[in-house]
Amino acid sequence: MTAVPAVPHDYPMGALDQDSRRPHRGYLAAVAAVSLCTGLDWLLLRRFDSSNLVMTYLLVVVLTAFYFGRGPATLSAVLGVLAFDFFFVPPYFTFAVADSQYLLTFAVMLLVGILISNLAMSLRRQARLAAEARMHAEAERLRNSLLAAISHDLRTPLAAIVGASSSLAEDHALGPDTRRALARDILDSSRRMSELTDKVLDMARLQSGAIVLKREWYPLEEIVGAALAQLKQRLRGHKVGVELPADLPWVSADARMLEQVLLNLIENAVKYSPAGTLILISAVRDGDAISVEVADQGPGLPPGTEERVFEKFYQVQPEHAAAGAGLGLAICRIIVEAHGGTIRAASRPDGGASFVFDLPLAGEPPAIERETDG
Amino acid sequence: MAKAPATVLLVEDDAPIRHFVKTALESQGMLVREAADGRAALLQADTGEVDLLILDLGLPDMDGVEVVKDLRSRSGLPVLVLSARSQEESKIRTLDAGADDYLTKPFNVGELLARVRAALRRAQGAADRPQRYKSGDLEVDLEKRRVLVGGCNVHLTPIEFRLLEVLAQSAGRVVTHRQLLKQVWGASHIGDNHYVRIYMAQLRHKLEEDPAQPRFLLTEVGVGYRLADPEE
Numbered sequence: 258m259t260a261v262p263a264v265p266h267d268y269p270m271g272a273l274d275q276d277s278r279r280p281h282r283g284y285l286a287a288v289a290a291v292s293l294c295t296g297l298d299w300l301l302l303r304r305f306d307s308s309n310l311v312m313t314y315l316l317v318v319v320l321t322a323f324y325f326g327r328g329p330a331t332l333s334a335v336l337g338v339l340a341f342d343f344f345f346v347p348p349y350f351t352f353a354v355a356d357s358q359y360l361l362t363f364a365v366m367l368l369v370g371i372l373i374s375n376l377a378m379s380l381r382r383q384a385r386l387a388a389e390a391r392m393h394a395e396a397e398r399l400r401n402s403l404l405a406a407i408s409h410d411l412r413t414p415l416a417a418i419v420g421a422s423s424s425l426a427e428d429h430a431l432g433p434d435t436r437r438a439l440a441r442d443i444l445d446s447s448r449r450m451s452e453l454t455d456k457v458l459d460m461a462r463l464q465s466g467a468i469v470l471k472r473e474w475y476p477l478e479e480i481v482g483a484a485l486a487q488l489k490q491r492l493r494g495h496k497v498g499v500e501l502p503a504d505l506p507w508v509s510a511d512a513r514m515l516e517q518v519l520l521n522l523i524e525n526a527v528k529y530s531p532a533g534t535l536i537l538i539s540a541v542r543d544g545d546a547i548s549v550e551v552a553d554q555g556p557g558l559p560p561g562t563e564e565r566v567f568e569k570f571y572q573v574q575p576e577h578a579a580a581g582a583g584l585g586l587a588i589c590r591i592i593v594e595a596h597g598g599t600i601r602a603a604s605r606p607d608g609g610a611s612f613v614f615d616l617p618l619a620g621e622p623p624a625i626e627r628e629t630d631g
Numbered sequence: 632m633a634k635a636p637a638t639v640l641l642v643e644d645d646a647p648i649r650h651f652v653k654t655a656l657e658s659q660g661m662l663v664r665e666a667a668d669g670r671a672a673l674l675q676a677d678t679g680e681v682d683l684l685i686l687d688l689g690l691p692d693m694d695g696v697e698v699v700k701d702l703r704s705r706s707g708l709p710v711l712v713l714s715a716r717s718q719e720e721s722k723i724r725t726l727d728a729g730a731d732d733y734l735t736k737p738f739n740v741g742e743l744l745a746r747v748r749a750a751l752r753r754a755q756g757a758a759d760r761p762q763r764y765k766s767g768d769l770e771v772d773l774e775k776r777r778v779l780v781g782g783c784n785v786h787l788t789p790i791e792f793r794l795l796e797v798l799a800q801s802a803g804r805v806v807t808h809r810q811l812l813k814q815v816w817g818a819s820h821i822g823d824n825h826y827v828r829i830y831m832a833q834l835r836h837k838l839e840e841d842p843a844q845p846r847f848l849l850t851e852v853g854v855g856y857r858l859a860d861p862e863e
Contacts, residue, residue, distance in 0.1 A: 444739075451737050455716065471853075474825045476832050478843045483850040485843070499843040513719075513853045538843075625826050628790050 283325030287333040290317045295340045307345050311366055314341055318370040322377035330377065334370025338363045399464055402570055403457055410453050410582045414446035421446075452524075456584040459517065460569070463588060468595045470511040474622035477505055477540055477547065480512055484519035485538075491524065494532035500539040507622045508547055514592045515616075518600075521585035522551040522612050528581075529573075530555030530609065546598070546615040553611075557604035566602055589614070637751055638662045638680060642672045643687040643713060648736070652685065655740045656747065669693035673701055676708055683750055686730070687713045688721055696724045703729040709750040713738075723807060723854055732804045733854075745860060749803030764799040766859050769838060769847050771799050778838070785837050790815060794830050795838075798848070798858040807855035831856060 294317045298310050314337035322330035342352055346359050354360060421439040424431065431439070478501050485497060508515075519538070526536045534554035541548050558566065558573065565571050567590045570583040586602075593600040593614045600614035639661050643649045653663045664681065666672040669690045676684055684702070688695040699710055712733040714722040722733050731750045734742060764771040768781040773796055778785045787795065797814045798806055811827050812820045820826060831850075835842035849857045 447737070458716070475828060478835075479828060479832065479850050480852065481843050482835075482845050483852045486845070486849055497844065499841065501843055516852045622825055623823075625823070625829060628788055 283321070283329035284332055286325055287321050287329040288336065290321055291333050291336040291340055294337070295344055299344060303345075307341075308362070310345050311341060311362060314338075314366065315369060315373070319373050319377070322374035326381070327374045327378045330374030331371055334367050334374070337370065338366050341366070396464070399461075399569070403461060407453075407457060411450055414449045414453075417446040418443050418450075453582050456582050456588065459588050460584050463591045468591070470514065470595060472509045472511055474507045474509050475512055475515075476507050477501060477549065480510075480516050481519060481538055484516050484523060487516075487520060488523055488527070491527050492536070495527060495530070496533070496535040498535055498537040498539075500537065502541065505540055505542060505547065506618055508616050509619060509622075510596055510616060511592075514595070518589045518592050518614065519549075519551070521589050525585060525612075526551055526553035526555070526610070529553065534609075542618075543615065546617045548613060548615050550611055550613045552605060552609055554609040557608055557610045558602055560604070563602045563604075567600070586612075636660050636662050637682040638664065639683045639685060639747070640664045640666060640672060640675055640681045641685045642666045642669070642690065643685070644668075644689070644691060645687075648687075648713075651740075652743065655743055659744060659747075661747075667691075669695070669698045672698060676702055676706070681708060682754060683747065684708055684710045685713065685747075686710055686725075688718050688725065689715065694721070695730075696721060696728050699725050699728040699730050707754070709754045711746055711750050719853065726805065726807050726854070727809050745803070749860065753801065753804060761800065761802070761861075764802055764858070764861050766802075766847060766861050771795060773799060780838055787834070787837065790830055791834050791837070794827070795834060795858075798856060802858045803860040805851050805855050805857045809855075811855065827856070 291314070294313050298313055302310060302313070314333075317337060318330055318334050321333040339352070342354065342359070342363065343350060347355050421442045425436060425439050425443075478499075481499060481501070485492065485499070523536065523538070530536065530553035536554075537550075537552045539550050539552075562571075562573055566573060567586045568583075569587040571587075572581075572583040586600075589612075590600050593616070597617045597619075598615045600612065603611050603613070605611045639656050641649060641652055641656075641663055642665075643652065644667065649665065653665070656663050664675060666675050669692050672684065672686065675681060686695055686698060690698070695712060699712075702708060702710065710725075710730040712722060712725050712730045713736060714725075714733055715736050722735075726733060731753055732746050734746055762772070762774045764773070770779040771777075772779075776792060778787055778792070778795065793815050794811065797811060808824045808827055809821055812823060815830075816823070816826055831848060832842070835845055835848050838847060839845045847859045849859060851857055
């Protein structure tokens, strides 16, 4: 199982987590930085006034504090004082101090070093809090948009259900054909509601924290087949083509999620292309990735919307009879990116929309004991 | 031969769903009994007057898995599980514990009746295991170990045949990865799901016209496989 942290990209991961994950690395870096600084000072700046050399050590403390936090910074302050004393304060190569005014230099250097490291620490804490606040604000915005989607997009089919079912329950003069038609309307509207709630729940789940992928090895053929089987009824009016090379490598993926991506893309193709046209699902190996395409023969995407269609709640045609919540493609993007891939949309030169996603190939499926077939 | 009507025990706490399931089953000539929770269900199941248990996983008093385990320690009564989309994990555990099949809410009446028929068939066939499977142009003769597609013999390896045999004995019902691994490769291979996938892919290429749009060997992603309903 792989956990992918659902963290905005601008979150300064490197500066925040390094010391907490590998504490010893910060201390090693502090020792290395002080040694390097001493070496450079010795080679280049020996003739400078020693008060200038103190500045180079303070620079090391600042950098250590920024990258590795308080502990390593304090260590580099102490080491800096010792190295400065040993190499650059007469008598040289001993910790003895001839001129007592250097004791003041040491004290100030140490104090400034520790102060700087504390300041850097609190800056880092503020950055962390700001990032958390941003995530909370983002979650809040999402909750509000989800509520808006639920109230608007669920109310439309709900109104149809209330209307049709009240007719069935109360109007006893209806003929059997009318009754059957009303029942069908109720069924269609409920399917639409069910689909919408699934999408809203999927999105809420994907955005609620780290996405946990249950990766296993699959032949793409199996997942495509499962998705097509689920959509069998909906695909009745369309032609379906599948083109998968026989030597297509297996993919390591969370099958449920990958199936969800295919379901959403194929559903879209069904919704936005006329009955009788072809929906083509194909895949090719493309270097270190598998590239999967779902293409239809509908009107294609309006120019300029190729990126926007992946935004949450974006709808190309909000008034389209089959318009959903505008979540399907956003869900696809989150899932594909959690797998380390990318997804993009385009209009095909010969008309129709095309959605392509890449899944990186990493490693090999585990070997099995082959049977010998007589 | 006129069969006695099947008696179905329905454990579901939502009244409208209970009503719709009951109506659908009664319209097929079945008798429906109801129980409010797991304990009541187990008591009624023990009377021996029930042919099938339909069990909602959201029971008020006990975990559905426990009900199935308890039941399986004493009887082979077919169990059909009703689950919500959020109950994936417990659904699979219930199937591994011995439940026959599942339906995810919302489901329609056609799906319900197909699952009920498959589960009842399993119970009737338990004494005399089905020796043949036929659906469309696929025919499997389990006794003679012969597989025909469109009347032509298809050669299967021993493992491929064993896999098909296990699925055919459960025709129309889902078989979990765990159950397939255990029955075909042995308990030591449980967890090696890619074994099943490799052989299912081989079987599809031998038996299906288009392996990416299978008609017989159906995948239930994350759960297992189902051999399509046989022709009665």
